[in-house]
Amino acid sequence: MRGHSGPVTVQRGLPAGAARRAAELYWEAFGRKLGPALNPPDKAVSFIAAHLNADRAVCALLDGQVVGLAGYQHGGRALTGGSARAVLRAYGHLRGLHRLLLLALFERRPGPGQLVMDGIAVDPDMRGRGVGSLLIAEVAAIAAEQGCQEIRLDVIDTNPRARALYERLGFTAVRIERTPYLRRLLGFGAVTTMHRPVATGEVREP
Numbered sequence: 001m002r003g004h005s006g007p008v009t010v011q012r013g014l015p016a017g018a019a020r021r022a023a024e025l026y027w028e029a030f031g032r033k034l035g036p037a038l039n040p041p042d043k044a045v046s047f048i049a050a051h052l053n054a055d056r057a058v059c060a061l062l063d064g065q066v067v068g069l070a071g072y073q074h075g076g077r078a079l080t081g082g083s084a085r086a087v088l089r090a091y092g093h094l095r096g097l098h099r100l101l102l103l104a105l106f107e108r109r110p111g112p113g114q115l116v117m118d119g120i121a122v123d124p125d126m127r128g129r130g131v132g133s134l135l136i137a138e139v140a141a142i143a144a145e146q147g148c149q150e151i152r153l154d155v156i157d158t159n160p161r162a163r164a165l166y167e168r169l170g171f172t173a174v175r176i177e178r179t180p181y182l183r184r185l186l187g188f189g190a191v192t193t194m195h196r197p198v199a200t201g202e203v204r205e206p
Contacts, residue, residue, distance in 0.1 A: 008068075008126070009061050010134045012142070014054035021066045022057065023049035026080070029121035033156055036186050037102035047090050051082035058138045060122070060131045068131040070139050071118035073110055074146060079118045102186070108154060115143040115198070117153040119162065136169045136196075143198045150195045157190040171196045 014022055023045045027034070031041060038044035056079040060068030071079025087103070088096035110116045117139060122131045136151075143151050153171065155163045163173075171194040183189035 006063055008129065008131055008134060010138045011059055011061060012055075012057070012138065014052065014057045014059060015061070015064070015066065018059070018066050019049040019052050019054070020045070022052060022059070022069050025066065025069050025121040025123060026071075028124070029162075030119060032158060032187060034106070037099045037106075043090070047082060047086075048080060051080065051086060053077050053079055053081050058135050058142070060126075060134055062126070067123040067126045068135055069121045070135040072139055072142065072151075073108075073116040073118070074142075078116075108152075110152070113147075113149040114152045115139070115146060115148040115150075117151055119153055119155070120165070132165055132169060140196070140198055148198055150197050152193065152195055154191050154193050156188040157192070158188045163192060163194075166194050166196075169196070 027045050058070045059066050173192050175193040178190045180189045
């Protein structure tokens with residue numbers, strides 16, 4: 001954030017009243033990927049904000065404002081929610097069914113010993129200040145506390161900047177799923193799965 005130079009802090013969960021801000025950051029980071037399923041942008045941000053699971057978020061804060069966000073799956077719940085009924089209610093039955101099919105393509109379930117991340121979203125003005133590292137460290141602590149051995153995430157081929165960030169933060173590509181038949185539909189043609197090991201020493205002291 002321009003004009004702010006205080007320390008960035010990290011907390012688990014979304015602060016009260018921060019759902020819209022979190023949804024805006026999430027959309028800025030992943031709108032290219034989710035656009036075909038949730039556009040137009042204003043409606044998408046409102047939908048995401050209304051269906052966030054706040055307890056599946058890790059936030060970076062500067063002067064009390066959310067400047068970074070990471071989401072994760074645990075216990076069958078992820079940061080972004082919204083049932084099939086909610087999608088149909090928001091977008092209508094005819095258009096909603098098409099969107100449900102697209103959203104189903106993005107579903108990822110954790111394997112044994114895995115914590116699945118929804119990715120990292122950082123305010124553009126805060127990039128280069130270590131916000132991503134802080135978020136990953138906290139997610140790793142959560143993973144260690146849950147007895148997970150690794151963190152998993154997926155990154156699309158049209159987002160090389162995100163992949164480069166994840167590599168700097170200790171993630172390694174383990175699989176590339178090429179989906180050229182989806183390029184015209186979703187705007188990307190490959191998804192890379194990346195893993196990062198979790199050390200037991202990453203558990204936070206109470």
